[in-house]
Amino acid sequence: MSIGRKEAVAVPAAVVLVVAAFVVPRLHLGTVTPLINASPERFRSFADTAPIFGWWNAHTGPGTIPAIAIAIAAVLWGPSLAARLPWRWVPWAAWATSCAWAFSLALVDGWQRGFAGRLTARHEYLRQVPTITDIPEAVRTFAGRILDYQPDSWITHVSGHPPGALLTFVWLDRIGLGGGAWAGLLCLLAGSSAAAAIVVAVRALADDGTARRAAPFVGVAPAAIWIAVSADGYFAGVAAWGITLLVLAVTRSVRLPLLASAGSGLLLGWGIFLNYGLGLMALPAAAVLLSARSRRAALTAVVPAALAAGAVVVAFLAAGFWWFDGYTLVQERYWQGIANDRPFQYWVWGNLAAVVCAIGLAGVAGLARTFDLAAIKRRSGFHLLTLGALLAIVCADLSRLSKAETERIWLPFTVWLVASAALLPPRSHRWWLALNVIGALVINHLILTNW
Template structure:
């Protein structure tokens, strides 16, 4: 089977990035390294397996056999099953497989270390939840507690995100679903639902045949390693459904309902993660696919109104997004970010993206920049290009240095769909490359997330 020049070029670039990112830290090239001005212990803790955040630890676990079985079944039967299953069942099937795949990968590290204990670490949200006894007061004082080096400063992850993230876990606790297992389950279920959202969006934006080719790639994507479990998996699911609902509003029947719901989710998203403001680019890509500017405007207005309503609610509660964003930058640059040189992370971040989406999806990215195909069927291609541009903006902002395999999940889950644009005769091969890469990475590196 012959590999096309575009796929080959994309894969070669991806491989060079990954190999260089793993090798360069051991060459002692001054500031072209993951961490400077740090002790050996700090380098071990924060840059042991750069560009991936984790530690070298070859291991197997309870999830090894299920993960291998799911991977093999997805490669052997996935593309065929995706063509035969009734359409109504396909998004749900993709979601179920994605959830099972993510959970099995997490269980390679064990129940406590890989799942239930992930969100209970000292820097995670759940450690802050017991201190929230008055939610209105927490919102009123949220910005004032972002700066570090004061007795009541928020812990790392709470300070680095808008209050919606913390509120989610506080509400979960108030419902009686406290602890790391329930929080992990929320992130797993919402995060893996992104697979269903992308399948639906692919059909709406392009056609059903494309959506069926998308399904196997998003169902067993390597991004699942960080979806189970990190809060960013939850953010990715929320953002994915926001974009999908916007696509349904542009090309479906229930325009006002879907556009309002899209605005609600995307508006909520920017209060989960400051970086989700960049989802405006994929949203714009969706609007560009509208039949004309009037149709786009009829979708944009309800979406904007509901998104601004979310902003207004938080403002009324005492939190102004731009204040939080400014203070987060100050705390970020006062912390470990100052010791993570941009000379390394500016390109090593992209190597972590390759690891997160898999070389099979990288091969697919090599085929999305086809001017004739974009003119013929712009939908999904434009959204994927917008996701790529969003990543480049995030990278150049210097506000995402390291840990981007987790932080950029809202964008990378879309890039996994690029496999749909590969020639059908090679799709199974590239799908195998993706799952093998995920299995190797998860068994060789003990990821921090």
């Protein structure tokens, strides 16, 4: 395996970062720790495996053998299959692989604990669903129930997100698909579809070969550990398709670019009502517009998208929820909880160690190659989009509103970083894929992740 100078620096640095993030919590260094003011029991509950949220527990499960089989197949045949398949099948293959990989990893923890029961935990959305008897009233009063220590406060995850997240699961329940298994399936299908969206976007921004080289990496991304059983997987899928439709509109890679642009606006507009943090998707979106061949192409794409996104905002405003009210209140709710005991001195870099775990060392190596001045100067869309996603992560990190659990919270951004491995020399891809899948299997079998 050949290693260039950039990845020769980036990969060892990433390894040191991850090792330090796991070791430092055991050194009792004052505020350079994942949790302060904590009893040993509370530390085990909330920081046992920092920077990953989970608990040390070497285990296997029903998903172990399928996950290993998918990993081996991806390493041995993934690159060659992606290169030979007719293009129309490549996105579908990436989606199917990502779905099977994520589901297998979830089943390592068992059907109930790993999949069907995950979204029914006491802080999750499904616990709130039975209390919603009047949807319009729930939206109108949503902001007033965000703060904690009120008789009718929303539970943790509901309060921390705009109403779109809760509404999704309420609507799912209303059409007869209630319960954890159906909710998990929605998150699994939507989250794994990001692999297809990314492949399509890379082809439009770069070329066919780059997209095919990216496909195996996004198909078996380590981030899949958190896609199958967290609502953030669903958020990532919505955001990924929103960006991809914008790419297709800007590059005019579809017959109806205006329709693609409007679809992008609807999805990205809906996205900010799923997760306040998805407002940062404006950065990768801006990167896509910056890569446009002309100002006219960018303007033609951005106007319908902005109008469609605005329509979503207006619809929620008409229903009684103003996004900025929710955003202001959720910051106050954030500091009412465990965030007060999670020191920035650790998490400002511990968060980045969690990102490394989610994108794998292949993602780190590919990201190092994204810092290509020549490509940036010629406004390479693939490079700019990747750097836009990275910038979104940096902004989220410095905001102090993302401390811990970022391996799932930042999924809408990290899924794009995984694709940067396509920039690595093709002859080395099997080695990098092997590092990624081994890392994912080790994390999933040694840590009982909370998601």
